[in-house]
Amino acid sequence: xxxxxxxxxxxxxxxxxxxxxxxxxxxxxxxxxxxxxxxxxxxxxxxxxxxxxxxxxxxxxxxxxxxxxxxxxxxxxxxxxxxxx
Amino acid sequence: xxxxxxxxxxxxxxxxxxxxxxxxxxxxxxxxxxxxxxxxxxxxxxxxxxxxxxxxxxxxxxxxxxxxxxxxxxxxxxxxxxxxxxxxxxxxxxxxxxxxxxxxxxxxxxxxxxxxxxxxxxxxxxxxxxxxxxxxxxxxxxxxxxxxxxxxxxxxxxxxxxxxxxxxxxxxxxxxxxxxxxx
Numbered sequence: 001x002x003x004x005x006x007x008x009x010x011x012x013x014x015x016x017x018x019x020x021x022x023x024x025x026x027x028x029x030x031x032x033x034x035x036x037x038x039x040x041x042x043x044x045x046x047x048x049x050x051x052x053x054x055x056x057x058x059x060x061x062x063x064x065x066x067x068x069x070x071x072x073x074x075x076x077x078x079x080x081x082x083x084x085x
Numbered sequence: 086x087x088x089x090x091x092x093x094x095x096x097x098x099x100x101x102x103x104x105x106x107x108x109x110x111x112x113x114x115x116x117x118x119x120x121x122x123x124x125x126x127x128x129x130x131x132x133x134x135x136x137x138x139x140x141x142x143x144x145x146x147x148x149x150x151x152x153x154x155x156x157x158x159x160x161x162x163x164x165x166x167x168x169x170x171x172x173x174x175x176x177x178x179x180x181x182x183x184x185x186x187x188x189x190x191x192x193x194x195x196x197x198x199x200x201x202x203x204x205x206x207x208x209x210x211x212x213x214x215x216x217x218x219x220x221x222x223x224x225x226x227x228x229x230x231x232x233x234x235x236x237x238x239x240x241x242x243x244x245x246x247x248x249x250x251x252x253x254x255x256x257x258x259x260x261x262x263x264x265x266x267x268x
Binding site: 001002003004005008010012013014016018020030031032033036037040083084085 | 098099100101209211212214216223224232238240250251253258260262263264265266267268
């Protein structure tokens, strides 16, 4: 995850080539990321956070990510690590 | 755990894994502990312990347990600034059975960072190949290089001979800067 441009998703092919398969563009300054996938492949939920909020994005459709929920983070809190289950 | 510097709790699919590896410092020593959780130990038992290095110029950031090979791989740098070389990357290898250091392998750094406070590695198995992904994080390198961080994809088919198959930096991604915050 790039602070300035968002999330870059890549795949390592059987030929060991790196292929960029998706980008979730955001310049909101997210610093932490979590991923949940039912099928551990193309279907997944992206969770991004900074010290003000946490957002859940359904990103199963590469070209049509959808923000599902947004949570606020309490004042003076900061996020050290994040897991999605 | 006094002197705790880093922990590595691997994923297992969408869930917590059962393997924990920690790195701690004790004076000049860098010490790695590792263990697994099971039905008896819901929190991994970290009684396995080995000294990685006893040198104040060596700093280690993260470690993984290659269980099939019975090896603990520890990601470190040595500060050789007194020799005018700067930071030099090393992977240290520890035999998980007898807890002896079995070697260290120098590996490349593609940006001349002068300080690295932390970096992360992660194991990945894809199509039968074993990979190590290592990321330099913007928050934990010197300020002048914060927009020039990168990720390496390293083949670990032979763990003692790591081979970098791709460096994903700002030029690979065709962008002016790359400030990695998580991976």
